[in-house]
Amino acid sequence: MALADTGRAIGAVTRLLQARLLDALSIVPPQAVSIAKVTIGRPEPPAGAGTDRRLNLFLYEVEVDGHLRNTPLDEGQPPPLWLSLHYLLTAFDADGESDTIEAHELLGEAALALQALNFFSLDGLPGPSVQPLVDNPELLKLSFEDASSELLGRVMQGSDEHYRCSIGFEVRPILVAAPLPAAYSLLVGVDYSRDAVIGFDGVHIPVLPSIGPRISAVEPDAFETGDTVTIEGEDLHLDDLSVQLGTVRLSVTSQTPSRLTFRVDPTLEDGSRISAGNHPIVVGQTLSTGRTRKSNVIAAGVRPRLDQAVPSQLARVVPASASSPVRGVVTLSGILLGTADDDVYAAFYRDGRVVRLIDDFDRSGAATPQTEMALTITDDTALEPGDYNLILRVNGQQARNAPVVRMVAP
Template sequence: MSNSLSVAAITLALRGLLDTAVPVLDTGLVGLQVTTRTPDAARTNVDGPSLNLFLYGTATNAGWSNLDSPLAVRPGESGFPALALDLHYLLTAYGAEDTDSTATSHRALGAAMSVLHDHPLLDGDAILAALPGSDVQDQVERIRISPVPLSVDDLSKLWSGFATQYRLSAAYVVSVVLIDSRRPTRSALPVLTRGPDDRGPAAVSGAGPAVRALVPPRGRAAVRLGEEVVVDGTRLTDPSTVFRLASLLPDPLPPVELQRRPPMPDEPADQVSLRILPLAEDPDALGRWAPGFVSVTALLTPPDLPVVVSNAVAVALAPLITVSPKATDGPAAPGSTLTVTCAPRVRSGQRVTLLLAGRQLAPTSLTQPDPASPTFADTPTTITFEVPDMPGGTYPARLRVDGVDSIPVTYAGDPPLPTFDPDQQVSVP
């Protein structure tokens, strides 16, 4: 398993290769020194010809960055990928004199480039001898040395960054160095059965259900407890389809699953209706629901087959409210208390305001029923507001919970026409 010594091992192995092979190739370069310093310090305490091998950059190797190590991870296991690096080196040659009048630096650079050309693969024994303990010589991928052409602009930027005078140089990339992750590999147990009763994977032909839109009754913006919401979509009429309604609160309530209402003779084939039970038929409605937005998802549940889940679409669930004193009880003087009950109950963290005469009133108190009370299941949330100083008149009251308003409208007559509900109006003297 290669480790963090790998980068240093590669640098020392390259230095050793140049230090050994260049004087053999060109006997006129006997005494050549090979350093691994920064370019501005390459000639410190060095008088004769020399080569400087500077690691000026590293880059993640895209081909190996997301692959498991073949030696560390077996089929069926998962591990953290190795750190795969490409090492970028700058090889610079120097002569016996700073002026290079004898062109010794050219001889040194030519010999060095020839050596690297003849050794495109870095020998594992040379890496081991350069720095024992890195184990990079045992990695599955061979380490290759490749020249990199640099433009005049690239060289200018490099040497400007080195803050020293430009010298004749050649660039190389050494790839790929794999530094194994130290995070543990997760090994799964062998598979004994494939699904229930070892029946293998289940295949279902055709597309699953899809929900396009949710349509509250009478074209309103929200649905209330006891009303029906129309689900418009495709492949929703299978008898095994159920609809899951889930609150969108940060701390949501358990989801509620509903069956479609029996279809009517003239009902469109791509629509189904869901009836949210009223309080009289669902004793737990105050605790199972919360005013605000609710997501609806269709679940196709064929027997002995996996569940197919549709997309989710949101619908607004409006609160049912009562107002005290309401307009028929007499006027509420400015500064007096206005009490509003909300069903289903408001949950912790929900934003509540009262819309009255074009104003948004913040609550003065919010009271939840005692869970130990025998009437807890039937008791809504009680919210109080202070009646503001405003012109006299009769105003519809709307409770807004997380952006969803109560519906202050009732329908009467034949045909039924909308009118403001007198039980949800407040009179101000």
């Protein structure tokens, strides 16, 4: 059977109890009280229950089995769900009453039958009862437990229900498992390509006198291409260290136990491997196995570099007015100015405040990515005549340089 069938295990246990009680009490000694029915549900006579003597099984609580909570079926498999089922057994006489001598005799006979079960056997049961339980690695154990007046009062509450003398018992452990993938692996010391046992020749576990580099600070916390950056931390003197900036791997230029330096490679200026903005920095150690042991992560910023901002095509919105706002095109050139996928803003700054913010750029004229772009100032965004500092921000990082743009039409 498949483990997926264990999803029906709770119902299968109830069906098993019903079958065992019917088998035990349908044929009893003459002096005992026989039954012909075991009902399932709350301990109240259902409408049209008739006058047959009967037993009632009520599953009133399902809880996780604390003894087996994290126990897998096999090492490497995720633990299944182990459950304990708590039942109340109630007896009814021919008149549907549970507090008569006849009902009490029937309850005692049922308790005797359950006591004889103790550890459940699945022998002789129909397929629907067996399939969800056959993979349970432990025998089902039935244990009696106190059915106190407090418990019975809590379960049998409501205006339509009556307090009925009952016996409580528990059945455990119930396996409910999904067929999830296991975390198995091939055996160590076996060459499966040659079907040969190679023993310890196949074990390659490098032992290092360190758990790897740890980093605590980056100075400066924002830099341009070509800058030398210092990283502070622990175990930064180890062999075969490198620095990973975002997705780019950079070489270390100097090392001490608490400090290393690296240079932001100027070849990144081609704009094809990285954009300006905040990036994770990790120091990695290449092990003899070819794997990399990495440090913790610290964020640092790569700044764009704005070399020039050249205005052109300047014209007054009102040609006859010397004080008219000016429209035109400003061409920006530099390094890592941003792509169409980046958040790029250009701000015209004068007299201590931002006068205009532009976020739409034409990059079609750039021979090298991220080195040139143009912004257009329309009639709607025209600027008062005068000099402005142009502030450029790419992905949250601001260029150091803010060149002066003279917005005065000829």
